[in-house]
Amino acid sequence: xxxxxxxxxxxxxxxxxxxxxxxxxxxxxxxxxxxxxxxxxxxxxxxxxxxxxxxxxxxxxxxxxxxxxxxxxxxxxxxxxxxxxxxxxxxxxxxxxxxxxxxxxxxxxxxxxxxxxxxxxxxxxxxxxxxx
Amino acid sequence: xxxxxxxxxxxxxxxxxxxxxxxxxxxxxxxxxxxxxxxxxxxxxxxxxxxxxxxxxxxxxxxxxxxxxxxxxxxxxxxxxxxxxxxxxxxxxxxxxxxxxxxxxxxxxxxxxxxxxxxxxxxxxxxxxxxx
Numbered sequence: 001x002x003x004x005x006x007x008x009x010x011x012x013x014x015x016x017x018x019x020x021x022x023x024x025x026x027x028x029x030x031x032x033x034x035x036x037x038x039x040x041x042x043x044x045x046x047x048x049x050x051x052x053x054x055x056x057x058x059x060x061x062x063x064x065x066x067x068x069x070x071x072x073x074x075x076x077x078x079x080x081x082x083x084x085x086x087x088x089x090x091x092x093x094x095x096x097x098x099x100x101x102x103x104x105x106x107x108x109x110x111x112x113x114x115x116x117x118x119x120x121x122x123x124x125x126x127x128x129x130x131x132x
Numbered sequence: 133x134x135x136x137x138x139x140x141x142x143x144x145x146x147x148x149x150x151x152x153x154x155x156x157x158x159x160x161x162x163x164x165x166x167x168x169x170x171x172x173x174x175x176x177x178x179x180x181x182x183x184x185x186x187x188x189x190x191x192x193x194x195x196x197x198x199x200x201x202x203x204x205x206x207x208x209x210x211x212x213x214x215x216x217x218x219x220x221x222x223x224x225x226x227x228x229x230x231x232x233x234x235x236x237x238x239x240x241x242x243x244x245x246x247x248x249x250x251x252x253x254x255x256x257x258x259x260x261x262x263x264x
Contacts, residue, residue, distance in 0.1 A: 001244055015159060023154075024149065024212050026205070027205060027210040039239065039243060040239070071234050072233055073230040074225050078159040078230075098205040099212045106171075107172070108172055110133060113133065
């Protein structure tokens with residue numbers, strides 16, 4: 001049975017990948033209510049740690065996520081959703097994926113990130129307006 | 133620059149996918165030292181929340197992970213590593229991936245999980261011995 005192991009803050013980690021390309025889109029969190037709504041509706045709901053609020057992905061941007069498949073890991077503290085990303089992207093910076101920077105490996109000291117697949121697919125100012 | 137945003141426990145989330153198939157293998161955590169060692173060596177190091185210990189993936193199982201590419205997300209509280217998984221699998225239950233159970237969607241109440249891609253690829257008792 002589904003018996004999520006929520007952390008001290010009442011959250012599990014959620015990994016969202018693109019159901020078509022397989023690319024990692026974003027990593028976020030779900031509390032019990034977000035998980036329940038996602039299971040019941042097949043639309044991705046999350047819990048924002050910064051805003052301390054439940055949110056349906058796309059409620060302000062219009063870029064919702066239809067869940068094609070959900071999986072849970074061995075110890076049930078993480079879920080994986082394969083989604084149909086609606087609209088041009090998942091990231092609030094205006095990109096398809098939140099993971100648009102590479103960390104170069106096998107080096108020491110300060111690490112300069114490298115942009116990769118970082119083209120903007122939408123203008124966040126237009127999408128989110130003044131609410132950021 | 134790489135400037136990870138560690139949580140209150142000093143951790144970032146790490147998502148490991150198979151560099152060849154793209155499949156999600158596991159979700160774990162890294163503290164500053166684990167992240168530093170992963171960047172420097174190109175081998176996956178994690179921090180176990182349950183054991184409160186740094187560990188190199190494969191140090192007890194032999195099933196290490198060579199990192200092909202590392203990325204960081206927009207707010208730098210999650211990293212994504214694409215890995216060459218050594219040996220038959222990443223999951224301590226004896227499977228290739230930790231995500232071997234599907235959560236059926238669009239239903240209410242108690243949810244029965246469904247096994248998917250759940251065949252055992254190794255015997256954990258043989259691999260980990262009495263240490264579990």
